[in-house]
Amino acid sequence: MPLNIVESTHKKAKPESEQIPFGRTFTDHMFVMDYEADKGWHEPRIVPYEPLTLDPASMIFHYGQTVFEGLKAYRADDGRVLLFRPEKNFERLNLSSDRLSIPPIDEQEVMGYLEELVRLEKDWVPAFEGTSLYIRPFIIGTEPSLAVAPSKSYKFMIILSPVGPYFSGGIKPVTINVEDQFTRAVKGGTGMAKTAGNYSSGYQAQAKAAQEGNADVLWLDGVEKRYIEEVGSMNIFFKIDGEVVTPALSGSILKGITRTSILELLKKWEVPVTERRISIAELYEAYEEGKVEEAFGTGTAAVISPVGELNWLGNKMVINDHEIGELSQKLYDTITGIQRGRKEDIHDWTVEI
Amino acid sequence: MPLNIVESTHKKAKPESEQIPFGRTFTDHMFVMDYEADKGWHEPRIVPYEPLTLDPASMIFHYGQTVFEGLKAYRADDGRVLLFRPEKNFERLNLSSDRLSIPPIDEQEVMGYLEELVRLEKDWVPAFEGTSLYIRPFIIGTEPSLAVAPSKSYKFMIILSPVGPYFSGGIKPVTINVEDQFTRAVKGGTGMAKTAGNYSSGYQAQAKAAQEGNADVLWLDGVEKRYIEEVGSMNIFFKIDGEVVTPALSGSILKGITRTSILELLKKWEVPVTERRISIAELYEAYEEGKVEEAFGTGTAAVISPVGELNWLGNKMVINDHEIGELSQKLYDTITGIQRGRKEDIHDWTVEI
Ligand SMILES: Cc1ncc(COP(=O)(O)O)c(C=O)c1O
Ligand SMILES: Cc1ncc(COP(=O)(O)O)c(C=O)c1O
Numbered sequence: 001m002p003l004n005i006v007e008s009t010h011k012k013a014k015p016e017s018e019q020i021p022f023g024r025t026f027t028d029h030m031f032v033m034d035y036e037a038d039k040g041w042h043e044p045r046i047v048p049y050e051p052l053t054l055d056p057a058s059m060i061f062h063y064g065q066t067v068f069e070g071l072k073a074y075r076a077d078d079g080r081v082l083l084f085r086p087e088k089n090f091e092r093l094n095l096s097s098d099r100l101s102i103p104p105i106d107e108q109e110v111m112g113y114l115e116e117l118v119r120l121e122k123d124w125v126p127a128f129e130g131t132s133l134y135i136r137p138f139i140i141g142t143e144p145s146l147a148v149a150p151s152k153s154y155k156f157m158i159i160l161s162p163v164g165p166y167f168s169g170g171i172k173p174v175t176i177n178v179e180d181q182f183t184r185a186v187k188g189g190t191g192m193a194k195t196a197g198n199y200s201s202g203y204q205a206q207a208k209a210a211q212e213g214n215a216d217v218l219w220l221d222g223v224e225k226r227y228i229e230e231v232g233s234m235n236i237f238f239k240i241d242g243e244v245v246t247p248a249l250s251g252s253i254l255k256g257i258t259r260t261s262i263l264e265l266l267k268k269w270e271v272p273v274t275e276r277r278i279s280i281a282e283l284y285e286a287y288e289e290g291k292v293e294e295a296f297g298t299g300t301a302a303v304i305s306p307v308g309e310l311n312w313l314g315n316k317m318v319i320n321d322h323e324i325g326e327l328s329q330k331l332y333d334t335i336t337g338i339q340r341g342r343k344e345d346i347h348d349w350t351v352e353i
Numbered sequence: 354m355p356l357n358i359v360e361s362t363h364k365k366a367k368p369e370s371e372q373i374p375f376g377r378t379f380t381d382h383m384f385v386m387d388y389e390a391d392k393g394w395h396e397p398r399i400v401p402y403e404p405l406t407l408d409p410a411s412m413i414f415h416y417g418q419t420v421f422e423g424l425k426a427y428r429a430d431d432g433r434v435l436l437f438r439p440e441k442n443f444e445r446l447n448l449s450s451d452r453l454s455i456p457p458i459d460e461q462e463v464m465g466y467l468e469e470l471v472r473l474e475k476d477w478v479p480a481f482e483g484t485s486l487y488i489r490p491f492i493i494g495t496e497p498s499l500a501v502a503p504s505k506s507y508k509f510m511i512i513l514s515p516v517g518p519y520f521s522g523g524i525k526p527v528t529i530n531v532e533d534q535f536t537r538a539v540k541g542g543t544g545m546a547k548t549a550g551n552y553s554s555g556y557q558a559q560a561k562a563a564q565e566g567n568a569d570v571l572w573l574d575g576v577e578k579r580y581i582e583e584v585g586s587m588n589i590f591f592k593i594d595g596e597v598v599t600p601a602l603s604g605s606i607l608k609g610i611t612r613t614s615i616l617e618l619l620k621k622w623e624v625p626v627t628e629r630r631i632s633i634a635e636l637y638e639a640y641e642e643g644k645v646e647e648a649f650g651t652g653t654a655a656v657i658s659p660v661g662e663l664n665w666l667g668n669k670m671v672i673n674d675h676e677i678g679e680l681s682q683k684l685y686d687t688i689t690g691i692q693r694g695r696k697e698d699i700h701d702w703t704v705e706i
Pocket of ligand 1: 070233257
């Protein structure tokens with residue numbers, strides 16, 4: 001579909017240091033496209049970043065029919081702007097949409113619109129170490145109706161936000177609480193989808209964890225509260241006795257693109273790695289036997305977030321003496337190297353804008 | 354807080370028959386109040402019904418921090434306008450808010466604002482048999498930020514919508530599918546809260562049920578997929594061998610106000626009633642023994658919705674020969690009688706506007 005572009009006449013000031021708080025500054029433009037039952041997705045357009053006008057009865061406010069994605073544009077050392085596996089995000093968006101009964105987008109077409117948008121906002125991709133331009137595609141149900149049924153109209157939007165480094169001054173191991181009461185997701189639910197309700201439902205557990213000095217929550221499965229699932233917005237990996245283990249996709253875990261990339265790297269490097277069920281009790285036993293060598297969360301935000309300490313029902317597991325593990329560091333350097341154009345992109349993971 | 358009222362200058366046409374589709378027509382005014390971390394809830398106002406203007410980064414669009422309520426204003430035969438136990442809705446709203454990390458409202462104060470709003474819109478309360486004015490209070494997180502954390506600002510709104518009878522031509526038994534794969538809620542999740550994400554997550558199961566000719570879904574517990582929880586937007590009751598049984602509040606079931614009222618009525622009438630865990634297998638066994646006398650869903654929308662047929666993994670349970678049971682009818686007549694001012698309100702359940 002032809003893309004209409006309306007350029008903004010008031011350009012905003014861009015961040016002038018790496019001190020950019022996450023997700024509060026937005027660029028001059030955004031992408032918008034509408035869906036109507038009889039027209040399908042239509043009217044793709046890039047317009048000035050501006051407020052949305054929605055009927056208070058719009059379904060998004062009442063029944064939560066919405067999905068989103070999160071990816072980044074990186075400034076390479078030579079000035080190029082690179083996206084990291086963006087096609088995987090649109091693929092996942094459609095999987096999420098399917099779960100939420102939202103009509104699919106044309107992944108290729110939307111990829112083209114995203115490229116146009118990032119091209120227009122190229123100067124917004126910061127160059128300071130560890131910074132990037134965060135990209136947030138999302139879809140909301142807009143039909144003004146209180147009937148509990150899928151919306152007949154939707155809005156797909158992409159907004160862009162320059163962001164600072166996840167850790168200022170390099171990666172740092174964090175302390176994480178193993179949540180034993182609240183549940184994030186369960187088999188048959190929406191855990192594998194990137195949908196709004198999965199996130200606010202974790203705020204109470206997050207607050208509880210923070211009160212005891214933890215930076216994040218490690219979720220267990222919703223059925224038995226035994227098996228490890230994932231961290232707030234990250235998948236989780238453990239290196240146990242030389243072998244890397246990550247929870248298998250159970251239906252209640254998000255299939256992280258960083259997770260997929262790490263699995264591919266480890267296989268290439270011939271590091272033993274398995275996706276399987278792993279219980280918190282098994283982890284603790286391995287810990288007591290001194291076998292837990294590394295633990296790290298993985299996601300677009302931090303790429304690799306080493307876990308220095310896990311708190312589980314009063315049991316404290318200190319991992320690798322609160323130091324960054326060798327494998328964690330190597331994965332971090334490899335992926336960020338590819339994202340920044342410092343390492344050869346032998347996997348063809350980046351898309352240059 | 355003083356309530357500011359801005360009257361609408363363009364009055365819309367009111368429905369002229371009982372044929373009013375659910376939740377698509379809204380009255381001339383709405384109630385709005387804002388929350389800011391430093392000011393608390395402030396600026397309560399009644400303004401013309403109009404679109405909301407929100408930053409596309411508003412948290413409601415991304416992380417689903419929102420809660421809502423649903424109640425009705427009824428036109429009594431003598432012309433009075435009655436609300437049914439509205440204080441219970443604001444009590445439940447605050448319980449939902451607590452789960453979603455949303456600041457509580459002052460229940461009494463908001464009750465006063467609701468009364469003002471309904472008074473102003475009194476002419477919108479339809480008088481046709483079975484009609485009412487549906488009241489939708491809701492809160493949304495409005496802070497423009499992509500950080501996964503509770504919003505620092507919120508909007509509380511009340512919108513009003515005249516609605517037709519749930520069943521045209523009196524109550525009719527419905528056919529319901531027992532869902533065995535999808536999960537609505539699980540212990541530790543948000544099932545006991547009235548929050549958006551709980552509803553759109555059920556659309557796939559709803560569509561599957563509809564495809565096989567079912568009007569709704571009966572949800573089982575998320576852990577074992579054995580215990581009966583509730584129907585789409587209704588609690589569920591069974592009369593088995595003379596005793597009334599409804600699933601106990603497990604943490605994943607909404608505490609319906611109709612449910613509470615029915616429990617109170619049955620106790621007063623000295624009908625044996627228990628809130629307990631009941632498995633679908635137990636129900637089926639009782640059914641095969643010819644002991645399932647009645648089944649009915651309960652909620653604000655239909656008050657009592659008799660279940661004529663339950664489909665569970667290819668097993669069909671036809672209840673009371675697809676007829677309305679005696680107890681179902683008596684409960685329906687009693688509650689709607691009180692709501693319409695036809696029966697004496699000995700429990701002090703109604704609030705006159
Ligand atoms: C719940 C959840 N798990 C895992 C991830 C990691 O996914 P990705 O590597 O694609 O960023 C995210 C972030 O997107 C997430 O929200
Ligand atoms: C999930 C759910 N269960 C039960 C109910 C019934 O509650 P009430 O009787 O308060 O309308 C509702 C409707 O509000 C609901 O949404």
